Every structure is written in C-alpha cells, then in structure tokens.
Amino acid sequence: MANHIAAIHALSSKLGQSEDDYRALLVNLTGKSSSKAMSATELARVRDHMQALGERMGVVKPMRRRAPGRTFAQAKAEASPRERKVWALWHQLHRDGLVHDTSPAALNAWVQRTVHVAALAFATGPQLDTCIEALKAWQQRKEER
Known part of the structure; x- marks a missing residue:
C-alpha cells in the first residue's frame, strides 16, 4: 500500500495538482480525502486514474501492462x-x-x-x-x- 501512496503523490506532482485539486480528486473517486484512509483497491483506482491522466497529458510514460488474456x-x-x-x-x-x-x-x-x-x-x-x-x-x- 505504501507503494501506491508514493506513486499517487509522485503522479500528483507530475500532474501539477494543487493540494485542493488533489483532495477533490480523491473525494470524487473514493469519497475519502486522504490516501492513508483508503483501502488497497481504492488506492489502485486512484493510481490508475492519475496514471491515465498523466499519459493523456504526456507528462507520464505509459505503464507496461500485462493483459490477462494474452497468448x-x-x-x-x-x-x-x-x-x-x-x-x-x-x-x-x-x-x-x-x-x-x-x-x-x-x-x-x-x-x-x-x-x-x-x-x-x-x-x-x-x-x-x-x-x-x-x-x-x-x-x-x-x-x-
């Protein structure tokens, strides 16, 4: 879980989010205003969302994903x-x-x-x-x- 939190904070910094924007995003996605209060599933959801935002904005490299249905x-x-x-x-x-x-x-x-x-x-x-x-x-x- 610590890895998710660290990645979320790094992504937030790369996205150039203010503290208010960051908290609003957390509340919007999970209903919680602190990453420390989230479950692993919620942290993963926030991380994936922020990763996708960063990829679309071009500030984050796309993650290498292993598709579950791969040959x-x-x-x-x-x-x-x-x-x-x-x-x-x-x-x-x-x-x-x-x-x-x-x-x-x-x-x-x-x-x-x-x-x-x-x-x-x-x-x-x-x-x-x-x-x-x-x-x-x-x-x-x-x-x-």
Whole structure:
C-alpha cells in the first residue's frame, strides 16, 4: 500500500495538482480525502486514474501492462531473460518426458508450489533463480537414472 501512496503523490506532482485539486480528486473517486484512509483497491483506482491522466497529458510514460488474456507467445515476448530460461527448461523437461503439460497454467502451478508466487510473471530475481536451479536439479535427477 505504501507503494501506491508514493506513486499517487509522485503522479500528483507530475500532474501539477494543487493540494485542493488533489483532495477533490480523491473525494470524487473514493469519497475519502486522504490516501492513508483508503483501502488497497481504492488506492489502485486512484493510481490508475492519475496514471491515465498523466499519459493523456504526456507528462507520464505509459505503464507496461500485462493483459490477462494474452497468448503464450505474447507472454513469452514480454518475459525477462530469466523467465525465458524457466520456460526453456520447462519445455526441455517435457521433451525428456518428465513434464506432461507445458501450458502456462501448469508452469504457474509449479511456480506456485516452488516459490509461493501466483505466477511466473510475479517472481522476483531470486525466486526465478530458485526456479531455474530446481528445474536443473530435476533434469539432473533424470540423467542420473
């Protein structure tokens, strides 16, 4: 929540809002005049609204958004090198006969069990490293048989 509040204040500054304009916007969107009194959902709504205003005004760069309905190819194109490495190892395990389902949902389920994040896209660098090492170890166990 602190990240949302900090982003809201930064966006307000970039938009050149006065204190009165800022408070009026908060009240208009949430019925509350303070960001500290808002829920996470309300903070996200205010942040998204201010981000869109900033993008339209040209004072804020567009945020890179990951669409929930994106295809596997689109997700792969947006992935970091570590995420692509996880996918490559996952597919290699499939070719080796150790993984039967190569869908993103199956990979995300494995990631959830391994590093306790909902999806590969949400994994941090160290979590991705853990996934990579776990997949390599899985491959190594297969070769030792």
